[in-house]
Amino acid sequence: MGNHVLDTTYIDFYKEKGKYSGLFSWIFSTDHKRIGIMYLFGMVIFFLVGMTLGFLMKLEMLTKGQTIVDAQTYNAFFTLHGIIMIFLFIIPGIPAAFGNFFLPIQIGAKDVAFPRLNLLSWWLYIFGGLLAIFSLFLAGGPIDTGWTFYVPYSIRTQTNVIIPLLAAFILGFSSILTGLNFVTTVHRLRAPGMTFFKMPLFVWALYSTAWIQVVATPVIGITIVLVIVERLFGVGLFDPALGGDPVLFQHLFWIYSHPAVYIMILPAMGVVSEIIPTFARRTIFGYKAIAFSSLAIAFIGYFVWAHHMFTSGMSETARFVFSLLTFLVAIPSGVKVFNWVATLYKGSIYPGVPLLYVMAFIFLFSIGGLTGLVLGSLATNVHVHDTYFVVAHFHYVMFGGTAMILFAALHYWFPKMFGKMYNEKTAKVALALIFIGFNTMYFTMFILGYQGMPRRYWDYLPEYTALHHISTFGSWILVAGLLLMFYNLLMGLLKGEKAPMNPWGGTTLEWTVPSPPPLENFDVIPTVTHEPYYHPNEEEKH
């Protein structure tokens, strides 16, 4: 599998002596690799908190009426679950952790364009996260608006709204800075010979994502500021009592928050485009089509926001146009899926752990995508709007899609990032548990939603009991699988065998440097002469 004998003379970036030592050598480091790892650990911790909240929510839904918490606590649970998972886990997600670590290496650079700004992004991320957690313990109680902060409830509720909103604003700022850093990095720091069309597809995906981060996030910034201003001064812009229009808030909210789902999914698609050629031992099918489909998704993603508002009150024309535009997103998404499958066709497939996660992703994401069409068409949308159907769809694309690929990326790049290997057998068992638990838990939600179970309700009618039982049972399997996966990775980190330079036979630049990489990645900046997924020994067979 092309494993080189390890060069033991180099010093990896963990052992490099900097200005500081101990904890300070991390939190004051401008090294993109350290920042990436700090993001990764922050995100895993927030994920575990969000997962616990989700687990408790499912437990509450086990029986009718009160099972473990009262209705108000349940409201706080689903709000916090949403805020933590969205703003602290999945939006920073793959770009902040793996993008930071691998973007510079994959384009043959020593760091990102603005290393200090990069550290500031991380500080803002941690500060925003802590602020959100801090708000839970203030008088007034935790926020209960749902992660969407819809007015007028969010300007009326007595719970703590301003501080979590401020936290979201700060996290948005962090996201913008990461975005502009990455755009500049891709434009300025590519190694000699690395033209745009020789860039790995993960870089293309990060580049498209970075543009969305820059272009969409300010809109949520101003929207959040306006809700804060509304609560503090009562200027009336979103307050119907003073002549303001709550639907306007919804428009502004979704102008960001719809493109934000592409901030979440595009980098995941980039990771898939890395893993599949590596494990199929052949070049990617339709490189340019995949690269451009990232840009197309980023672009069309701006013009579909109102499909979240089909029942909010809009003209028929607007509803029709937004529905049509929504269907258009399916085209570039389909282009990607077909190209991935075509890459596997006649490849010499090695079913390593990362590829298995990708397979799970393609299956789950396809279900998520197809049910998205049900939500995108006007007639069916009215039937399933604000039901468990939406919750299930969202979790199929975001959890089954993005988070599954985040785990795939973790298993794919773990040896490179930490220089250790995990137990592959345990990883496969964990994936099986996750896959079974996931479908048991969320597929039942499609049925529940179709039958009329509304989202965010604390109680339900007797006819939904059986399906709720199955769904909660699924959540136990899912959590068991997730815990096993994290445990296995942690064991790998602590006791794992030393990882070789290129355990999977990857062809992009990160596999040409030692595991873990040295401080400035390359002794000599490489000169790139061929496209990223070139497998010289395998190609001639085709």
Place this chain on the structure above:
Amino acid sequence: MSEAIHSEIAEKAASSAGHSHHVHRDDFGAKIGMWLFLFTELLLFGGLFIIYMAYRQEYSDAFHLAAKELNMTIGTINTIILLTSSLTMALSIAALQRYKITLSLYMLAATILLAFAFMVNKYFEWGAKFSHGIYPGSEELTSKSSGEIIFFGLYYTMTGLHGLHVLVGIVLLAFMFVFIKRKSITPTNYIKLENSGLYWHLVDLIWIFLFPLFYLIH
């Protein structure tokens, strides 16, 4: 390959990639970053302009009525002040490029002073409104029509956010003043001053849109 040649190649490669860890600087990259940031600022205000547009459409008569309450003279003076400050900002950069460091400092100081003058004017303008009882939540304002409440809500929010940007600008330019004094900004390395100038022009530009929308259109 000897070690010396090896490192020389590394140097070359690093500089052609436009980057090496602490030594090389990339002014063009810094400018790209700044322009992207300015773009996000435009979008931040863009959200407010969209809201303005939507409400102007909905309450055109009330907006017409409320706009008459604003003091066009102060607005015009402030417009002239900001435009002049943009000029002095540009002159400060031009002077530095020509090695006229003292002149550059004077021009920068003038920019900061003009920014202060803008804020003083703003203070008196807002103060006058407050003394007439026109501010969010006041009895006077809530007795008016919805459209007028919204107009003044937008007026305070938009000019307030802009004023905040002027304040940030003052702090930023004060730092630049110190940097020139301490020679970390020099006639050959002035990207920080140039980027601050870009920011200042943006603050000016946004005012150029706010002024007609609130003071001129009736």
